Amino acid sequence: MKHVIIGVGAAGITAAKTIREIDPEAKIVMVSTDAWVHSRCMLHKYLNHERDEMGLSFIPEDFFDRYKIQWKKETKVTKIHAQVQKVRLEDGSSLSYDRLLIATGAASVIPPVGGLRTAKNVFGLRNLSDAQQIRSMAEKAQRILIIGSGLVGMEAAYAFLESGKEVTVAEMADRILPLQLDEKTGKAYQRLFEQAGCRFMLGKKATATVSDATGNISKVVLDDNSGIECDLVIVAAGVRPEISCVEKSAVRADRCIGVNENMQTSYPYVYAAGDVTGLSGIWPNAMKQGQVAAQNMCGVPTVYDDCYAMKNTMNFYGLLTLSLGRGVIEEGDEVLINEDCKNYRRAILRNGKLDSILLQGTIDYSGIYQYLIKNGIDLKEKKGEIFGLSFKDFYGIKENGEYQFQIAGMAV
């Protein structure tokens, strides 16, 4: 059996490893535009010189040898000929496959505002190649503007503050990290960033740009007509699934590549996993999707059922936060808040079940909350002790010594 995997991110790498574990004889070929296998979650550590290219790797050094995988790096798949089970590469050559996995991830979205899409000093921050260009240009840039205060934007801000740059973050919402945090927890980070020298323009949208003689953007104008002078712009305003390889192919895609519960696309023998599926944008889910796709590619029927994706942790200036759920309070919800000098905790209960939880400060042993949310466990009886729950409250042990949740006397 010959497997071709496009992409060497979380989904692609996990899939390749899983295939090898199931089938020692399979032929595995990976194709990537990336020159380095790297963790996108650590690009900020490259920007501030904390790590080099090798340091961003999330696989053992001998990964491709150990798992007998052929890797065609810096190679783009230009077309998928699903009817004849072949992919065309940009050098004109073709690769045939028995099973194909598309794990091409996502690409930064640069909004069509002024010269953002054309200027040479504007970058998304998605790939190591972006980070390499940014870092090299940042050597001569002092004033950095970051558009968007999501995790990518704030990580970039953190890196540049560490490098002694003047950093401004512009955000459309009235608070930072609006998807993950509420006002209180967002403010706590905002204060820490401001103490480090960061400037925030909240509730403001970029509307126009001013370019200098070389075509670089020297100023970005916001909707209140204020302007931010800058030498370098990073746009962290979201991503879109990278589906260009399936354009004009038999594999159906509409903004993302749709998959069934086995991670199979609309076309036989073609699978997709990770951000390209539009199912989630976070690392753990991409890994699991890659694993499930690989099992199905090897003829081991497996369902992707661990789909819960509204989860995040963050760690800036030693302040930790765990955020699970949408964090949106609806009518009839019960909101529980618990604070002390070092912690802020907020739980949203809906119909006696935990919908969202936000823990800032200590996040020790907080893993059980994701289980309680995604399995819709009834917590009516336990809501008085919601922030004190631990596995002791659901304690069960399987025959092989592993743990298992015990809910109302039933093993689940």
Place this chain on the structure above:
Amino acid sequence: MKRIVINAEKCDGCKNCTAACMQAHRNDEGTIYDLDLTDVTNESRNRILVDKDGTYKPIFCRHCQQPECVMSCMSGALQKDSVSGLVLYQEEKCGSCFMCVMNCPYGVLKPDTKTRSRVIKCDFCQDAGGEPSCVKACPKEAIYVEEVQG
């Protein structure tokens, strides 16, 4: 693989296992008799929790067959060893994102208290010969090492 099997009914909450874990992971030299229990750099990888009915619930890393911590690790610091079956942590690779803390369904993991840059995780006392110190310290055989499936 070898796993620390738990017989919770036998646990009487003496926490010798917790002290032994702290002793095994302390940075300075010394014996259990001069171990500083208040020094946060000597954090235990295991916990004994008391339930409402007064029984004890030992919380120890299971080195799971399908380790959710490994499946959340974006730096490759957490890996399940294919030979020993242990879920091992390489501190120098860790990106300190703590998605592993979020993803362990049993709430076994925590960030280190002092620097919040590494995860506190059972290593099966690899540096001390691979025989878990907690097991050696248990006077009740409430925890013991056994060969198990997965």
